[in-house]
Amino acid sequence: MSHDSTTGTAHPAGTVRAPGDPGWTKLSPRLLLVNLSMLAGPLALFALTVALTGANLQALISLGSLVITFLVITGISTMRLLTTRFRVAGDRLELRSGLLFRSRRSVPVDRIRSIDLDAKPMHRLFGLTSLQIGTGEQSSSSGRKLSLDGITQQHARELRRLLLDRRGGARTTGHGEDLTIAEMDWAWLRYAPLTVWGVGSVFIGVGTAYRILHEMKVDPLELGIVKSIEESFGSVPLWFGILVAVALTAVAGVAVSVATFVDAWAKYRLEREQDGVFRVRRGLVISRSVTIEERRLRGVEVTEPMLLRWAGGARLNAIASGLGNSEENRSRRSLTPPVPRAEALRVASDVLAEEQSPTEFADLVPHPRVARRRRVNRGLLVLAAIVAVPLGLGLWLTPVLVHIAWITALVGLPVVVALAHDAYRALGHGLRDRYLVVRAGTFARRTAALQRDGVIGWNITRSYFQRRKGLLTIGATTAAGDGVYKIRDVPVGAGLAFAEEAVPKLLAPFIERVPPA
Amino acid sequence: MDDVRLRPPRNRVERRAIGWWTLQSSMFALPLPLVFGVLYLCIPPARPFFGWAFLISLVPSLAYMAVMPVWRYRVHCWETTDEAVYAASGWLWQRWRVVPLSRIQTVDTLRGPLQQLFDLSGITVTTASSSGAVKIKGIDHRTAQEVVEHLTTSTQATPGDAT
Numbered sequence: 001m002s003h004d005s006t007t008g009t010a011h012p013a014g015t016v017r018a019p020g021d022p023g024w025t026k027l028s029p030r031l032l033l034v035n036l037s038m039l040a041g042p043l044a045l046f047a048l049t050v051a052l053t054g055a056n057l058q059a060l061i062s063l064g065s066l067v068i069t070f071l072v073i074t075g076i077s078t079m080r081l082l083t084t085r086f087r088v089a090g091d092r093l094e095l096r097s098g099l100l101f102r103s104r105r106s107v108p109v110d111r112i113r114s115i116d117l118d119a120k121p122m123h124r125l126f127g128l129t130s131l132q133i134g135t136g137e138q139s140s141s142s143g144r145k146l147s148l149d150g151i152t153q154q155h156a157r158e159l160r161r162l163l164l165d166r167r168g169g170a171r172t173t174g175h176g177e178d179l180t181i182a183e184m185d186w187a188w189l190r191y192a193p194l195t196v197w198g199v200g201s202v203f204i205g206v207g208t209a210y211r212i213l214h215e216m217k218v219d220p221l222e223l224g225i226v227k228s229i230e231e232s233f234g235s236v237p238l239w240f241g242i243l244v245a246v247a248l249t250a251v252a253g254v255a256v257s258v259a260t261f262v263d264a265w266a267k268y269r270l271e272r273e274q275d276g277v278f279r280v281r282r283g284l285v286i287s288r289s290v291t292i293e294e295r296r297l298r299g300v301e302v303t304e305p306m307l308l309r310w311a312g313g314a315r316l317n318a319i320a321s322g323l324g325n326s327e328e329n330r331s332r333r334s335l336t337p338p339v340p341r342a343e344a345l346r347v348a349s350d351v352l353a354e355e356q357s358p359t360e361f362a363d364l365v366p367h368p369r370v371a372r373r374r375r376v377n378r379g380l381l382v383l384a385a386i387v388a389v390p391l392g393l394g395l396w397l398t399p400v401l402v403h404i405a406w407i408t409a410l411v412g413l414p415v416v417v418a419l420a421h422d423a424y425r426a427l428g429h430g431l432r433d434r435y436l437v438v439r440a441g442t443f444a445r446r447t448a449a450l451q452r453d454g455v456i457g458w459n460i461t462r463s464y465f466q467r468r469k470g471l472l473t474i475g476a477t478t479a480a481g482d483g484v485y486k487i488r489d490v491p492v493g494a495g496l497a498f499a500e501e502a503v504p505k506l507l508a509p510f511i512e513r514v515p516p517a
Numbered sequence: 518m519d520d521v522r523l524r525p526p527r528n529r530v531e532r533r534a535i536g537w538w539t540l541q542s543s544m545f546a547l548p549l550p551l552v553f554g555v556l557y558l559c560i561p562p563a564r565p566f567f568g569w570a571f572l573i574s575l576v577p578s579l580a581y582m583a584v585m586p587v588w589r590y591r592v593h594c595w596e597t598t599d600e601a602v603y604a605a606s607g608w609l610w611q612r613w614r615v616v617p618l619s620r621i622q623t624v625d626t627l628r629g630p631l632q633q634l635f636d637l638s639g640i641t642v643t644t645a646s647s648s649g650a651v652k653i654k655g656i657d658h659r660t661a662q663e664v665v666e667h668l669t670t671s672t673q674a675t676p677g678d679a680t
Binding site (some may be wrong): 321325326456457458459460461462463464467475477478479482483484492493496497505506507509510511512513514515 | 520521522523524526596598600601603607609610611612613614615616617620644645646647648649651
C-alpha cells in the first residue's frame, strides 16, 4: 500500500488507489489465499475420515459433496476477487463487480450511514478485513448492502477515514483528536458467567458433536473413553449421577460463557473520533468495528438481565438510527460489554455528552397499583398452565403426578408473586431535560433514554382489561433502536398528559376533556 | 380537575366493511366445522364424535363472525388534519396511532380481492420507525385516493428525511 494515497494530497480526488490503476482499486490478491485455506477444513476432514474408517462409500459421498460445495464457494469468491473494482470519485463511492451478472453501484458519500469493519479469523491471518457500508435502506435484502470483502487492514482504515472525511464536508465537533471513552478491563470477566447462554450452548455443542460423530459412522456411546467411564461409574446411585451431570453442565456452561465473552469483547475499545462519530471495536477471533454517527444517536439503553442485575452489572446499548434492520441493530448497538452499573452510566453520560446519564433518574413516576395486580394475574396464569399439565395427566394416569402438581403450585406461588412485584417495581417513566426515560422488565430490566425530538409518533394500545381498569400502554415510535419504546399500564389521563408534555402539540388535537363522573 | 381521554377520530369506515370483515373471518373460521360436518355425513359409525366436534367448532366460529365485525366497525375510525394522521383500530385489543405529517415516509394503498369485491380500499402510512406504520382499512376507494393525495402533497412540502 503506497503511502501517498492517504487523504487528498497526492491525488486531486484524494482517492485511495493501487499504483498503476487509473482510479479503480481491486480487492487484495491475498484473498485468494483465504479462499484456498477455506478448502483446508473439508479436505482434512475428508482425509481423516478415509484414514479412520477406510473408504466407506456413504461417508465418501457425503464428504465428497461437502468438498465440492466448498470448491464452488471458493470459485465464486475468487471470481468476485477478480472482478470487483471500487473507487471514490468526487463525492461518490463506486463499485463494479461480477462477470456474468455485472453490477455497478454508486453511492453518494453523504448517504453512507454506517461503516463497519469485520475481520473473520482467516482474513485476520492474512492481514485482511471486510468493509461493510450501510446506506440506511429499509429494505432488508442483504444483497443490497455494499461490502468490500477482502481488502488489507491498512487500506480499510484509510478508506474508512476518507469516507468519513468526505461525508458532509468538514463536520467537526471541536474535539481535536480521538477520545477513548471506555476500554476493556479484564475485571469485567466476572460478569461473563451471568448469562444463560452458556448452559444452552453446552447442550447445543454436545448435540452437534454427537451428530457429527454419528455422520462419520462413529457411535459415541461405543467409544473406549465412554465405555471406561460407564464401567467405573455404572454402579453409583441415580441421584448422584444426576448431581454430577448438573454440576458438569454448569461448569461447562460457565466455561463456554467466559469463552464467548472473551471472544466477543477482547480488545474492546469505545472511542469518539474527531468528526462526531463513535467507534466500537471488539473481538478476539472475529474483530469487529462499528461506527455510529453522533447525529444519528437518539439515546441509550441500560440493560440489566436478572442475574447481572443481582451482581450489580449492566450493559449499555446505543439507540441509533441507521444500524440496519432489527437483527443487525441487535448485533451492532452494543456500546459496552457487561460492566459494573456505575461504569455503564459513566459511559452513557460521556456518549450523550451529559453531566449525568439520563437513565439514572431517581424519581421516575411509578405506575398505579393496578399494574401490579395485572402482573400477578399474568404470572398466575402462566403458573396455572404449568401446573395443569401434570395435574391433568395425574388425574388420568397416576397420583404421583398430582403430588408433583401441587408441590409445583406451592413452590411456584411465592416465586410468581415475587417476580410480579419485581416487574411492577421496574415500571417507571419520566422526562429529564431532552430525554424521555422509560424503564420496564424483570428478566431483563431495560432503562431507555430517548431524545424527545426523536419521537416520530405515538402508538396507544388498550386491551379489554386495560379499558376496564382505565389504563393504557403508550408507545413512543422512533426511527432509532427498537422502533418503539412503550410505557406500560399507565392511567389514561396521566399517560396522555405525559405524552403531551414529552412532545408538545402532537397529541393535543386528539385529546378531549371530560368532566369527572 | 377534568379528566382527559382520547377522542375517537372523526371519520368512520364504510358500513360495507362489516360485510368485508365477516367474509374475511369466515374464510378461516368456517373450514374446520365444515370438515367435521362433511365427515359427520360421510362416516356414520363415527357420528357421535364428529357431531360434537362440529358443534364445538361451529359455535365459537359463528360467535366470532357475529361479534368481531360489528365491534370492529364501532372502533375503526380515522382522521387526517393538516398536522397529523390519526387512526383507531382493533376490537378486543384497541390501538390508536398518531403520526405527524412531517414524519411520513411513504403512503401506499392496497386493495385485496375481497376489498375490491366490496369496493373498499386500505391505506398504509409508513414512517422511519419499524413499528410506526398507520393502517386505515375499509374506507371507500375514492376517499382513499383523496386521502393519499392530501398526504402526499403535504409530505412533499416538508423538508428533511423524516427521522
